[in-house]
Amino acid sequence: MLVLLERGVNESVASDIATRLRMFGLAVHRTDHEGQVRLGAVGEPGRVDWPAVAAWPGVASVTRLPAPFKLASRAFQPHDTVISVGRCAIGSPQLAIMAGPCSVEGEQQAFAIAAAVARAGATIMRGGAYKPRTSPYSFQGLGEEGLKLLRRAADAHGLAVVSEVMDTQQVALVARYADILQVGARNMQNYSLLKEVGHAEKPVLLKRGLAATIEEWLMSAEHVLSNGNAQVILCERGIRTFETYTRNTLDLNAIPVVKELSHLPVIVDPSHGTGIRNKVAPMARAAIAAGADGLIIEVHHDPDHALSDGAQSLYPEQFDELVGQIRTIAGVLGRRL
Ligand code: PEP
Ligand code: MN
Numbered sequence: 001m002l003v004l005l006e007r008g009v010n011e012s013v014a015s016d017i018a019t020r021l022r023m024f025g026l027a028v029h030r031t032d033h034e035g036q037v038r039l040g041a042v043g044e045p046g047r048v049d050w051p052a053v054a055a056w057p058g059v060a061s062v063t064r065l066p067a068p069f070k071l072a073s074r075a076f077q078p079h080d081t082v083i084s085v086g087r088c089a090i091g092s093p094q095l096a097i098m099a100g101p102c103s104v105e106g107e108q109q110a111f112a113i114a115a116a117v118a119r120a121g122a123t124i125m126r127g128g129a130y131k132p133r134t135s136p137y138s139f140q141g142l143g144e145e146g147l148k149l150l151r152r153a154a155d156a157h158g159l160a161v162v163s164e165v166m167d168t169q170q171v172a173l174v175a176r177y178a179d180i181l182q183v184g185a186r187n188m189q190n191y192s193l194l195k196e197v198g199h200a201e202k203p204v205l206l207k208r209g210l211a212a213t214i215e216e217w218l219m220s221a222e223h224v225l226s227n228g229n230a231q232v233i234l235c236e237r238g239i240r241t242f243e244t245y246t247r248n249t250l251d252l253n254a255i256p257v258v259k260e261l262s263h264l265p266v267i268v269d270p271s272h273g274t275g276i277r278n279k280v281a282p283m284a285r286a287a288i289a290a291g292a293d294g295l296i297i298e299v300h301h302d303p304d305h306a307l308s309d310g311a312q313s314l315y316p317e318q319f320d321e322l323v324g325q326i327r328t329i330a331g332v333l334g335r336r337l
Contacts, residue, residue: 001050002076003039004060013058020056024048027226031077040065040076042226067261069218071225072232077263083203083231085179086160088123088294090203090233091265093335095326096294098162098267099319100126102309103139104146110153112301116316118157121323121337124180125150125159126296130166131308132186139307147177162205162296168196175202185210185237185272188220198227205296207235207269210248214257221264234258234266235296236287238273247275247312250283255290266291271298271312280314281322288329295326 003021005014014037018028026043041048042065054062067073082091090096099117104110104127114125129146131139142149147163154161162180165171166187174181180203187193188209197204204224208217221232236255238248250273258266268287270280284295300306300313314322327337 001041001045001048002063002065003041003053004063005037005039005058006060008035009037009058017056017058021048021053029071029076029225029230031230033077033079038076040071042070067218068215069222069262071230072218072221072262072264074261074263079263081230081232081263081265083233083265085203086123087158088160090267091293095288095292095330095335095337096124096233096265096267097122097323097326097337098124098126098294098296099299100150101128101300101306102271102298102313103128103131103307104142104150105139105307106142107149107153109301110149111156113299113316114153114157114159116301117299117319118159120316120320121327122319123159124162125154125157126162126182126298128164128182128308130164130170130174132164132166132184133308144173144177147174151177165193165197168192171196171200175200178202180205180233182235183207188212188217191223194220194223195227198224198229200229203231203233204229205233205235205267207237208239208251208254210240212239214254214261217254218258218262221262232264233293234262234264235269236266236273236292237269238275246273246279248273250274250287252283252286252290255287255292259291265293267294267296268292269296271296271309271314275312277303277312277314277318280312281318281325284322285325285329288326288333288335291333297322 131141160179164182270283303310
């Protein structure tokens with residue numbers, strides 16, 4: 001249920017209302033915007049006399065939150081969520097540009113790529129230290145050593161860090177080094193992991209599952225939000241279709257659909273979305289034109305020798321050119337880098 005408080009309500013009245021709702025056994029989530037307090041009361045609302053709640057002093061109205069995803073919905077929070085990471089305000093008019101290798105492979109690689117993406121205009125460096133690989137014989141990532149390298153390389157160039165966490169037991173460790181915890185497509189419905197990152201004090205980049213509907217994706221976001229972490233960034237990275245000329249089918253429809261349904265920022269990964277180097281820039285441009293709040297792009301200084309996803313990694317010069325084009329498109333849309 002959405003309990004809307006009277007505009008400018010006294011803080012002690014507001015917290016008292018939240019406490020009384022919690023005494024019914026409900027979880028209460030709060031969002032404040034321009035003097036308006038909104039309380040999302042979730043759980044089993046059937047036991048509560050809602051007309052009586054509507055008459056409590058300080059309560060303006062009580063309505064049902066219609067979507068199955070409650071806290072992720074615009075009905076709960078009409079204004080956009082903005083998540084500050086390093087120099088970037090994700091979900092604001094500023095576009096978030098995240099770039100780096102698929103996997104952290106070594107010191108020289110991490111530092112060379114950090115320098116290149118920072119020079120081009122990225123503010124957040126990506127790089128996996130724990131890699132979900134289709135084959136158990138492929139490179140699985142450098143683990144904590146990779147996180148250390150990523151952090152040092154990013155710090156040397158004033159970049160924030162996003163890195164994948166594959167397992168509940170890795171959350172605390174990855175959170176020590178990364179500014180954003182990435183939950184990969186294959187783990188979008190790993191509910192134990194979603195719960196664990198829901199308790200973390202770092203923003204979560206939640207990738208859409210390979211075969212997930214938009215509603216399932218938003219329900220996964222709901223798991224993180226309902227566990228207390230309000231900082232969720234959604235990432236469209238392509239879905240599995242019958243098409244075989246591209247690795248995945250990048251669903252740019254999802255951007256305007258999600259932007260209408262949810263207040264959460266949405267970024268796009270055209271690298272995994274296409275799987276093909278020369279398809280990345282056109283789809284990155286299209287994503288921004290369609291209203292995405294940012295991009296996450298694989299860049300490698302020597303993609304022919306990359307230990308993962310070389311075929312979809314941009315050369316630094318290509319990334320540099322792309323960021324210039326994104327800057328132009330951003331200007332048309334009243335956005336900036
Ligand atoms: C990645 O970012 O390198 C990755 C494995 O992504 P996804 O989970 O979208 O496949
Ligand atoms: Mn990859």
